[in-house]
Amino acid sequence: MILAKPERKSFKGIAIAGIPDKRFDVEIRSGRFVSVREADAAAAAGAAAQAGAATQAGAAAQGEEAESAGSSDPAAEIVDGSELWITPGLIDLHTHMAWTDFDHADQDKRDPAEVEAMQARAFEATLRTGVTTVRDAGGLTPAAAAHLVREYRQPLRIDNGSHMFGAADARGADYLKRKADEVFASGANWIKIMATGGLGAPTESVTDPVFTEDEFAFLVRYAHENGRKVFVHAWGGAAIDWSARAGVQSIEHGMFLTADQAARLAEANVAFVPTASIYRIAADPQGVLGLPPVIRDRAARAVEAHANAVAYAKRAGVRIGFGTDYATPHLHGRNLQELYTLLDYGLNREEAWIAATSDAARILGRSGELGSIAEGYLSDAVIFGSDPYAARSEAELRGSIAAVITGTDESELA
Ligand SMILES: [Zn+2]
Structure with a gap:
């Protein structure tokens, strides 16, 4: 259930995930949290009874069966939250919402109408799993994003990288300036730089930079001068040091990050978005991507290194962000898998959720309005029927989602 920008909604006595043994009254008006207050037990019980009465009265007035809209239904205006948990809507800092196939040539073989329908399903699956904001890491123009949000009524909030600056x-x-001007004109608010190879490159050369440092530094500076933020695909090597020196917003993947580089990223306030789960999926012979052995071997090398990279970043105090790099129908909607990979790589439960909520909002530069259940913030939230911090797997966590709430509706997003 996706509830776009509720006009009025109250959760009485709901638990905020990660805050044990407390219950809260959470009020939403016009897509913002207007009040988040601790509920005392007696008041919470009273409010729950009141909520039940209000819902039954409402149902009776409409001549419906009272049981059709129980007060614990998240769709009700006043919801008994005594058996519900709330988290902020998740922020996926690295998706490819426009891609439908691992290999771009396969997308080109599809009928455009089919591609668009698949993209719309990806938007819906992403929202349904609790991701309310994404940073698209390439392939989705702002105009295409707006079209999908509007025509398919999917209120997904999207930051755009649009073009991927790479070897070509x-x-x-001079060329980079002209190209960047085109990307700015498209409305993209991020510049995405592919600074090293990826799964397409042999392991020996995957960390070789594809730009000169002058080109790289120019592009970052030019983007910043024009009010755009910069994120950098870099598996490792010199491009990570250049990113620290140039002061980009985040590096992506970074599996061959060293401990020294982690310290430099922390000092330069450059965040790290490991996109860890996709490499495990790519390395798996039974995985949904079904990749050839040579690519699976490269992914396996990345997986071996990734846990160390995350540990170096954590120890150095680098801000870690949640991103999936998901790009196919089997993966869109399974975004919560990344939380469990981050746990496997050494983050604790709270750190993994912070990476997906408040720290992700900081990386987007929107920490005052996204990523927290707090007064004045947009009401992006996920409502769970059991404690999300206790869920042992992505399937269990996803299965316990009762509703997803957004703070903005599609008319404001497109
Ligand atoms: Zn990517």
Whole structure:
């Protein structure tokens, strides 16, 4: 159930995940949290009874069966939250919402109408799993995003990288300036730089930079001068040091990050978005991507290194962000898998959720309005029927989602 920008909604005595032994009254008006207050037990019980009475009266007035809208139904205006948990809506800092196939050539073989329908399903699956904001890491133009949000009524909030600056753009500063101007004109608010190879490159050379440092530094500076933020695909190597020196917002993947580099990222306030789960999926011979052995081997090398990279970042105090790099129908909607990979790689439960909520909002530069259940914030939230911090798997966590709430509706997003 996706509830876009509720006009009025109250959760009485709901638990905020990660805050044990306390219950809260949470009020939403016009897509914002207007009040988040601790509920005392007696008041919570009274409010729950009142909520029941209000719901029954409402149902009776409409001539419906009272049982059709119990007060614990998240769709009700006043909800008994005594058996519900709330978290902020999750923020996925690295998705490819427009992609439908691992290999781009396979997407080109599809009928455009089929591609669009698949993209709309990806938007819906992403929202249904509790991800209310994404940063698209390439392939989705702002115009295409707006079209999908509006036509398919999917209120997903999207930051756009749009074009991926890569090896084909390594043609000097004048060329980069012209190309960046085009990307700015498209409305993209991020510049995405592919600074090293990826699964397509042999392991020996995957960390070789594809730009000169002058080109790289120019592009970052030019983006910043024009009010855009910068995120950098870098598996490792010199591009990570350049990113620290240039002061980009985040590096992505970074599995060959060293302990020294982690310290430099922390000092430069550059965040790290490991996108850890996708490499495990890519390495798995039985995985949904079904990749050839040579690619699976490269992914396996990445997996071996990734846990160390995350540990170095955590120890150095680098801000870690949640991102999936998901790009196919089997993966969109399974975003919560990344939480469990981050846990396997050494984050604790609270750190993994912070990476997906408040720290992700900080990386987006929107920490004053996204990523927290707090007064004045947009009401992006996920309602769970059991404690999300106790869920042992992605399937269990996803299965316990009772509703997803957004603070903005599609008319404001597109
Ligand atoms: Zn990506």
